[in-house]
Amino acid sequence: MNILRVFNNNVVLAREDDGTEVILTGWGLGYQTRPGEPVDPAKIARTFRPVDDQDPDRMAAQLAGLPTEHVQIVGQALVAAGLARLAANPAVVVAMADHVGSALSRAASGQALEYPLLAEVSHLYAEEYAQGQALVEQINERVEVPLPASEAVGLTLHLVNAGFSAGDLSYSYRMTGLIQQFLDVISQQFGRELDVGSVNVGRFITHLRYLFVRIHQRRQLLDQRHSAVGVAIRDNYPEAARCADLLGSLVALRLDATLTEDELSYLALHVARVTA
Structure with a gap:
């Protein structure tokens, strides 16, 4: 597997032996590397495979623009909550990591976001809502300032949104x-x-x-x-x-x-x- 493009020290776009383009993340994965060089498999923390019409370059650039720790927290929480399939979808991880970053900032400053759709979401999307609650629990095990339980609503909508091709909600x-x-x-x-x-x-x-x-x-x-x-x-x-x-x-x-x-x-x- 060879590097196609280096976005920063921790995010690269690579091509597998079968020609598939994948986004790779890992500490120091892109440090002092150039396109065409082989990827160091020991440094790969997570592999993202764009689906449908997702542009690998755009997805990789969005991942590179997010704090690495937020991407890792979301990826680990999705896997721990039994949603490993979504953890490999860069669009879902980008959207959730961005959301979680904002939620963590609000929590750190003592702000609470009230979701007006709580009743609708919990009734209409019962399965995803349970998953959203599990995600909040998993995220809170990995952060210093816990997210409020209400953030399960926002995460639920991201899970629902994944059925459309993730973007804004x-x-x-x-x-x-x-x-x-x-x-x-x-x-x-x-x-x-x-x-x-x-x-x-x-x-x-x-x-x-x-x-x-x-x-x-x-x-x-x-x-x-x-x-x-x-x-x-x-x-x-x-x-x-x-x-x-x-x-x-x-x-x-x-x-x-x-x-x-x-x-x-x-x-x-x-x-x-x-x-x-």
Whole structure:
């Protein structure tokens, strides 16, 4: 494995024998080295493999711009919390390390950040919220000034955001608010309170998360003509279909995206299930 680019003493971009570009971190890994030279494997602390369309150079530059100790703390905490897969994703580590750095600064100065989405996050993303709480515990074992428990909300949103391709949390914030609004609209339309802990509502939330990923990636379900399954759903569940149309109008307002007919039909099917 040879060095492609040295970003600082602790971060380099390298090419593996199969041609894959990876980001390597480690104390002194880049010290007095040049492109083309072999990497000293004894100095490698962590290997990051960019995924999807992530630019290795940009990811490496962002990692190099963060305090090394914050990157290490986040990487170690992710592994200890059972999230080793994310610990190898540079985009996730960059976003979390930046967040943790700010959170540690707030904690050191005695400031506490109140997250208005605590109730929504803990209910809508129960699995990620538990992981976020575990991350706070693991981070606090590695720092002098502990983070407040409320930081689990911010870390949870980063975990949710990882499903989109990590960056700022604006889309995840909008998605969280929109999911809660969907549940409120359905409750109002059908005159009943939805049980967020039920299997059907859980499946609905999962469907919405994947729907928002498809919207974000511009890969909605699409049929040139309304599919036979979609027509059948609308014919069998007319009230749910009307509610789905209303939800579609909220997507247009909040996300500036028009749902396809098939997306609306499957949305109607989930509405029918959660209100059965």
